Amino acid sequence: MKEFDVVVIGGGPGGYVAAIRAAQLGLSTACVERWIGEDGNPALGGTCLNVGCIPSKALLDSSHHVSFLRDEAKQHGINSSGVTIDVHKMIKRKSGIVQTLTQGIAGLFKKNKIEWLQGSGKLTADKQIEITPLDNEKEPFRVLAKNIIIATGSVPFNIPPAPVDNELIVDSTGALNFTDVPRKLGIIGAGVIGLELGSVWSRLGSEVVIFEALDDFLPSVDRQIAASAEKILRKQGLDIKLGTRVTGTGSNNREVTVTFEENNEKEQLSFNKLIVAVGRKPNTDRLGVEESGLELDDRGYITVDDHCQTNLENVYAVGDVVRGPMLAHKASEEGVAVAERIAGKPGHMNYNTIPWVIYTWPEISWVGKTEQTLKQEGIPFRSGSFPFLASGRARALGTTEGMVKVLSDQKTDRILGVHILGPAASELISEAVVTMEFEGSAEDLARTIHAHPTLTEAVHEAALAVDDRAIHF
Numbered sequence: 001m002k003e004f005d006v007v008v009i010g011g012g013p014g015g016y017v018a019a020i021r022a023a024q025l026g027l028s029t030a031c032v033e034r035w036i037g038e039d040g041n042p043a044l045g046g047t048c049l050n051v052g053c054i055p056s057k058a059l060l061d062s063s064h065h066v067s068f069l070r071d072e073a074k075q076h077g078i079n080s081s082g083v084t085i086d087v088h089k090m091i092k093r094k095s096g097i098v099q100t101l102t103q104g105i106a107g108l109f110k111k112n113k114i115e116w117l118q119g120s121g122k123l124t125a126d127k128q129i130e131i132t133p134l135d136n137e138k139e140p141f142r143v144l145a146k147n148i149i150i151a152t153g154s155v156p157f158n159i160p161p162a163p164v165d166n167e168l169i170v171d172s173t174g175a176l177n178f179t180d181v182p183r184k185l186g187i188i189g190a191g192v193i194g195l196e197l198g199s200v201w202s203r204l205g206s207e208v209v210i211f212e213a214l215d216d217f218l219p220s221v222d223r224q225i226a227a228s229a230e231k232i233l234r235k236q237g238l239d240i241k242l243g244t245r246v247t248g249t250g251s252n253n254r255e256v257t258v259t260f261e262e263n264n265e266k267e268q269l270s271f272n273k274l275i276v277a278v279g280r281k282p283n284t285d286r287l288g289v290e291e292s293g294l295e296l297d298d299r300g301y302i303t304v305d306d307h308c309q310t311n312l313e314n315v316y317a318v319g320d321v322v323r324g325p326m327l328a329h330k331a332s333e334e335g336v337a338v339a340e341r342i343a344g345k346p347g348h349m350n351y352n353t354i355p356w357v358i359y360t361w362p363e364i365s366w367v368g369k370t371e372q373t374l375k376q377e378g379i380p381f382r383s384g385s386f387p388f389l390a391s392g393r394a395r396a397l398g399t400t401e402g403m404v405k406v407l408s409d410q411k412t413d414r415i416l417g418v419h420i421l422g423p424a425a426s427e428l429i430s431e432a433v434v435t436m437e438f439e440g441s442a443e444d445l446a447r448t449i450h451a452h453p454t455l456t457e458a459v460h461e462a463a464l465a466v467d468d469r470a471i472h473f
């Protein structure tokens with residue numbers, strides 16, 4: 001039987017990054033992965049590369065060009081009449097990007113001498129791994145592992161009123177592969193996926209209605225930023241119905257009818273497609289949880305300590321399958337930290353500086369605490385904000401909606417949170433993450449020279465505003 005220092009189960013951003021780091025540290029490493037890509041071949045990269053971060057951003061970028069040409073080009077003196085959309089080509093481009101990147105991971109595995117065991121991995125009672133090959137003809141086999149890292153990710157939640165049929169009712173994966181633009185598109189859930197995929201198809205011409213059970217829009221986002229974002233997204237055409245309960249769906253061949261309760265009234269709307277995006281659940285399907293004695297919490301996540309150690313010795317778990325935000329970069333960093341600890345190094349993970357991004361336009365990003373959590377926790381703070389309206393670069397771009405907000409400790413001035421709604425917010429947030437990682441203050445940011453004219457000046461000015469000395473506002 002083959003033996004490895006490390007066997008990783010799952011080849012998404014948690015698993016493949018853990019495998020590469022382990023191999024870099026000289027540990028003999030294998031990764032078990034069962035994903036079959038769109039082309040019918042085994043694929044690495046997990047949810048993120050195959051049906052998550054990457055394909056959704058490819059479509060967000062393509063559709064952003066469409067909305068630029070349709071709604072903004074004129075302001076720049078560009079006549080863009082006659083623009084047409086080739087959905088087939090757009091989807092093909094997206095699939096090509098996915099394929100290039102997933103094959104790239106296979107190349108990295110080869111380069112790092114990581115063995116890719118193609119099949120479904122299961123923990124056994126004696127803490128080894130049994131692999132059922134993708135090729136059904138082949139017999140299951142076992143490998144020995146000194147250390148096991150579980151990175152089996154997550155899968156979409158289903159809700160009884162809207163069972164996914166992959167025809168009219170789809171999950172996020174189906175919504176990345178529509179063959180034409182649905183005239184009327186319903187979405188259940190105004191979370192990250194609902195807003196991102198709603199933006200894609202709305203920009204391409206769908207009339208989008210989003211049903212959200214909660215009364216508040218993006219409750220974990222800074223309230224001021226969430227309120228501005230809601231206003232902008234509604235103006236862009238997303239009909240967001242807050243406090244709405246979907247009670248049932250019915251479909252004929254062409255349309256799906258959604259029955260919902262709004263203000264205690266029962267109502268119905270029909271759509272050409274309906275996306276269900278109500279969150280994701282940890283994936284421990286066929287993992288041998290009971291057989292191995294692996295402990296799960298009451299919501300189905302694998303129980304781990306601060307170092308991603310499970311209740312079983314030398315068995316670790318990272319990424320979406322454990323507590324914490326379901327984000328690719330969180331999964332990868334946990335993977336690196338665990339691989340380093342296995343190699344006897346002080347692997348480290350700072351959960352206080354994980355950035356969040358919602359890739360609408362303008363983008364929404366944040367790191368650290370919001371004003372509301374600081375108030376709840378009784379932490380005195382100072383706040384400084386700066387609108388993109390007053391940024392020369394944002395004016396030149398023609399995108400002046402949104403703002404940057406910096407929150408710092410009232411006594412020490414240490415930055416506690418940064419919140420951005422604006423162009424390239426996904427990139428701008430990194431400066432805040434680095435400053436927080438170094439335990440920097442608003443004054444540190446304020447005294448740092450920022451190139452002119454750039455959008456980063458808005459971060460600089462918000463830091464200056466903490467001390468009431470913003471120059472341009």
Ligand code: FAD
Binds near residue numbers: 056172329
């Ligand atoms: P996964 O990526 O889910 O990978 C788990 C892998 O394990 C899968 O490949 C699966 O096949 C494999 N597996 C499971 N069980 C077994 C088994 N028993 N044997 C063998 N293999 C197994 N996050 C961001 O940070 N930024 C974004 O922009 C972003 N956009 C997203 C858009 C969409 C539409 C979706 C759905 C998600 C998005 N996410 C985004 C979330 C991100 O994809 C996840 O947080 C990330 O993929 C989690 O990584 P992971 O390695 O934990 O799990």
Ligand code: NAD
Binds near residue numbers: 213279327358
């Ligand atoms: P989410 O938790 O962000 O949003 C789900 C939304 O659905 C919530 O607002 C919830 O209140 C609502 N909801 C739940 N049940 C409902 C019901 N029965 N009727 C109406 N509304 C209901 O989850 P998601 O959008 O599915 O995304 C899943 C995960 O994927 C997220 O946690 C996120 O971490 C990750 N993701 C990240 C990115 C990114 O980083 N840009 C992009 C996409 C997905």
